[in-house]
Amino acid sequence: xxxxxxxxxxxxxxxxxxxAPYFAYEALNLLETVAGGVLGHHxxxxxxxxxxxxxxxxxxxxRRMLMKAVGxxxxxxxxxxxxxxxxxxxxxxxxxxxxxxxxxxxxWILVAYLCWYPIKKYINSTSAHRLLDAVFTAGIIVMLVAxxxxxxxxLEGKRMSSFDIIMPWMLLMGxxxxxxxxxxxxxxxxxLIQSGVQPTRRHAQSPPYRHDYVAVDMD
Numbered sequence: 001x002x003x004x005x006x007x008x009x010x011x012x013x014x015x016x017x018x019x020a021p022y023f024a025y026e027a028l029n030l031l032e033t034v035a036g037g038v039l040g041h042h043x044x045x046x047x048x049x050x051x052x053x054x055x056x057x058x059x060x061x062x063r064r065m066l067m068k069a070v071g072x073x074x075x076x077x078x079x080x081x082x083x084x085x086x087x088x089x090x091x092x093x094x095x096x097x098x099x100x101x102x103x104x105x106x107x108w109i110l111v112a113y114l115c116w117y118p119i120k121k122y123i124n125s126t127s128a129h130r131l132l133d134a135v136f137t138a139g140i141i142v143m144l145v146a147x148x149x150x151x152x153x154x155l156e157g158k159r160m161s162s163f164d165i166i167m168p169w170m171l172l173m174g175x176x177x178x179x180x181x182x183x184x185x186x187x188x189x190x191x192l193i194q195s196g197v198q199p200t201r202r203h204a205q206s207p208p209y210r211h212d213y214v215a216v217d218m219d
Contacts, residue, residue: 016088023081030077037070079106100155104148111145143172 002018005011011018044063048056083106089095090103118141122134146168154160 014088014092016085016092019084019088022084026077026081026084030074030081033070033073033077037067040066040070076110079110082106100152104152107148111148114141114145117141140172143168 002011002013002021006013006015006018041063044059044066047059051059083104086095086103086106090098090100095103115138118134118137121137122130125133127133147165150160150165150168154165
């Protein structure tokens with residue numbers, strides 16, 4: 001509602017003020033994350049009282065994973081808030097001397113984290129096809145983050161259509177639907193073969209109805 005009022009020039013607030021509900025939402029998310037981490041930490045500490053050595057080690061591992069997840073979510077929330085503030089200040093004219101490449105620094109930090117994921121996955125994986133898995137994951141990440149680089153380039157003045165910016169996402173969606181269609185088709189054929197029905201063409205002289213087909217359909 002505030003954005004619509006801002007675009008219609010009904011209100012003359014700065015974009016940072018217009019985004020105040022979003023900041024409040026992210027602040028509540030951050031508070032929920034921190035509170036959940038604190039409560040979880042106290043719960044694990046209380047569980048270690050009177051526990052055996054093996055149980056204590058398992059509880060300590062769970063506590064470490066919880067703290068890691070809380071820290072990661074807190075950083076992600078802080079990056080989103082910082083990015084919204086920087087964009088608002090840039091649109092309001094407070095950062096006219098700053099390029100969009102610098103304004104989108106929180107996004108680049110997130111991109112760096114995402115690019116590290118396939119590398120970590122390759123190092124920690126014990127699969128025989130870990131290189132192929134890492135390359136495939138890296139390719140998907142590149143397709144996901146490419147529009148942000150194109151958007152920053154366009155905001156800096158390069159002539160580029162909006163269709164070109166979202167093209168990587170459209171290609172990724174198209175490939176995903178293609179794989180989904182192939183998976184559904186192969187799964188359907190596999191079920192037919194397992195149930196005793198071979199997906200072969202019926203002869204022209206065969207009768208239009210057969211009892212075995214009716215039995216399979218009823219099953």
